[in-house]
Amino acid sequence: MTTDAPSATLYRMVMPGHICPYGLKSKDLLERQGYAVEDHHLKTREETDAFKNEHGVETTPQTFINGERIGGYDALRVHFELDPPKAEQSDTSYQPVIAIFSVAALLALGLSWSHEGTLLSLRAFEWFISLSMVILAVQKLQDLESFSTMFLNYDLLAQRWVRYGKLYPFGEALAGILMTAGALIWLAAPVALVIGGIGAVSVFKAVYIEKRELKCACVGGSSNVPLGFVSLTENVMMVGMALWMGARYLAS
Structure with missing residues (x-):
């Protein structure tokens, strides 16, 4: 990773029996956007629950950029203006x-x-x-x-x-x-x-x-x-x- 790249911190579930697909998608998206990812693995259910309680969130993965919590994969796409905000998204698709x-x-x-x-x-x-x-x-x-x-x-x-x-x-x-x-x-x-x-x-x-x-x-x-x-x-x-x-x- 280059030292001058913007950085992001990602917390995602990586357990022996389960690797969160949205965590992988979040990491890939951040890297494609040019971010150096500080990738934190939540390796047990207890560790995951403790993280959720600490940050007051209901789901993982969670991304932080410049100390600000962005949220999960969907929120990350909105942050990078790849998708419109949820309130503006159409419920129809062709x-x-x-x-x-x-x-x-x-x-x-x-x-x-x-x-x-x-x-x-x-x-x-x-x-x-x-x-x-x-x-x-x-x-x-x-x-x-x-x-x-x-x-x-x-x-x-x-x-x-x-x-x-x-x-x-x-x-x-x-x-x-x-x-x-x-x-x-x-x-x-x-x-x-x-x-x-x-x-x-x-x-x-x-x-x-x-x-x-x-x-x-x-x-x-x-x-x-x-x-x-x-x-x-x-x-x-x-x-x-x-x-x-x-x-x-x-x-x-």
Whole structure:
């Protein structure tokens, strides 16, 4: 460490059976910000509890800079202006949606390059939509109970037939997989058309007619994505894909 670097003091749990991940993240952040870290390990539960009582804190890690207690990892990020203060932080995030569509797009381009010999092809666009459907379904299936509960807030069919909330992700996954494979389109297209059509009408009614502020279940039951354009786009994509592939199937 260079002697002219600003210094910080960090207290974090480093026990035989547990190393605090936020302590490691705090140390890494401080070092990336150019600080020489005086790293104090709290090696037992008793030592940790004594530290908390001494400083009147409920959690570790704790960082001190120039004798001033900054706090834990989240507070450290705010201190370095990497995040806004908690009071100014939005409770919504589009990060899961961006990640899903980005990965689906890259997968579609990779498949197109492998099978069509070019990145940009009509099949690449079809794969992008079908793979997006599959990945979105996987997100929902991670916690089916939580998804179905959130889904009941706005889906018109689920409100009349509660079990539909638990069937929806399986239908979306089935349609997406079959469309990716280009198989059994006679089954995939109607499934996507029905669930996408009902979903689009439900979202439009809840958001644009009733003006309700709800969380979207499109990426799972723990989502912080607001119901609106993203969910409507998901359902419209399914309807469009169903009509397109259904028409191609009938014409063949």
